[in-house]
Amino acid sequence: MTNNKLITGKTKLLGVIGYPVEHSLSPAMHNAAIANLGLDYVYLPFPIAPQNLEIAIAGFAAIDVVGFNVTIPHKQAIMPLLSKITPVAQAIGAVNTVSRQNNQWVGTNTDIEGFIAPLQTTYQQDWTQKVAVILGNGGAARAVVAGCHQLGFAKIHVVGRNVQRLQEFGNSWNNSSISENLQVHQWEELSKLIPQVNLLVNTTPIGMYPKVHESPLSVEEIANLPKGAIAYDLIYIPKPTQFLEQAEKQGAIAIDGLEMLVQQGVAALKIWLQQEIVPVEVMRQALQKHLGLG
Numbered sequence: 001m002t003n004n005k006l007i008t009g010k011t012k013l014l015g016v017i018g019y020p021v022e023h024s025l026s027p028a029m030h031n032a033a034i035a036n037l038g039l040d041y042v043y044l045p046f047p048i049a050p051q052n053l054e055i056a057i058a059g060f061a062a063i064d065v066v067g068f069n070v071t072i073p074h075k076q077a078i079m080p081l082l083s084k085i086t087p088v089a090q091a092i093g094a095v096n097t098v099s100r101q102n103n104q105w106v107g108t109n110t111d112i113e114g115f116i117a118p119l120q121t122t123y124q125q126d127w128t129q130k131v132a133v134i135l136g137n138g139g140a141a142r143a144v145v146a147g148c149h150q151l152g153f154a155k156i157h158v159v160g161r162n163v164q165r166l167q168e169f170g171n172s173w174n175n176s177s178i179s180e181n182l183q184v185h186q187w188e189e190l191s192k193l194i195p196q197v198n199l200l201v202n203t204t205p206i207g208m209y210p211k212v213h214e215s216p217l218s219v220e221e222i223a224n225l226p227k228g229a230i231a232y233d234l235i236y237i238p239k240p241t242q243f244l245e246q247a248e249k250q251g252a253i254a255i256d257g258l259e260m261l262v263q264q265g266v267a268a269l270k271i272w273l274q275q276e277i278v279p280v281e282v283m284r285q286a287l288q289k290h291l292g293l294g
């Protein structure tokens with residue numbers, strides 16, 4: 001823990017805003033990195049109710065906060081309060097990382113980098129002939145779609161259960177080149193998509209605690225998963241989820257959500273500290289310990 005850190009008049013502030021924010025894993029991860037680097041920073045959780053967002057951000061500027069993460073429910077609401085938003089965050093339509101640059105707030109989204117990192121480092125390959133199927137059409141699915149597009153996937157299929165929200169999700173990419181490779185499908189069409197999938201990503205909460213015995217795929221659907229396909233679950237606890245356990249038995253390669261969580265944090269810390277070297281392994285271990293996995 002970092003409770004022996006000496007806070008001085010020079011200590012610089014980082015943090016995470018959300019509501020609620022008490023379950024955030026980011027303080028443990030970032031404070032471990034800060035301690036390891038021996039830097040005079042501290043990373044704090046800030047519970048900010050939606051109606052206080054604007055005043056809180058003005059206050060952050062007044063007290064010289066260096067940067068902060070943004071979590072639910074502020075990821076979209078923060079956007080009009082920022083001076084600049086990177087193209088990546090604009091494409092996703094959400095900001096998870098804000099930094100103070102030249103007295104202005106700049107927003108970006110590091111979830112894409114987080115999502116892509118384990119695909120690039122562990123299973124580096126040419127994705128341009130590959131098919132991705134994404135389960136769910138919520139906030140995280142937006143980063144996954146943008147990430148798959150960045151990797152060059154030939155086809156990106158998004159499967160959802162609510163027709164209206166699914167259509168809105170599909171239409172939201174109409175002004176982007178992403179729409180050329182993107183198709184949305186209702187859940188009933190999933191069984192047709194499974195046999196052609198190279199990367200199958202679960203962005204739904206199905207399989208999370210307490211419903212740890214649930215899987216987004218039926219037994220029949222899992223049986224049709226091609227051997228060597230990559231099954232990627234954004235959920236990081238339990239480890240493995242029912243979905244990943246079934247997929248591995250079927251000969252698929254499993255990736256859980258922990259590395260995405262680590263790597264989105266790594267990317268954010270690099271921005272705030274303006275340095276390329278951050279202690280990734282320390283951050284990974286801090287999260288694992290916090291989640292009872294280490």
Ligand code: NAP
Pocket residue numbers: 111114135136137138139140141160161162165203204205206208234235236257258260261262264
């Ligand atoms: P979200 O915005 O609420 O989206 C959840 C999506 O799942 C929605 O499309 C929802 O459909 C769908 N869904 C929920 N229950 C379903 C069910 N029983 N059957 C079919 N579809 C269902 O949530 P989010 O922010 O995208 O997060 C989704 C998951 O990703 C969470 O488990 C979260 O912990 C995880 N996550 C992990 C990371 C990481 O770094 N590893 C980062 C972000 C998120 P409707 O629209 O019809 O409700």
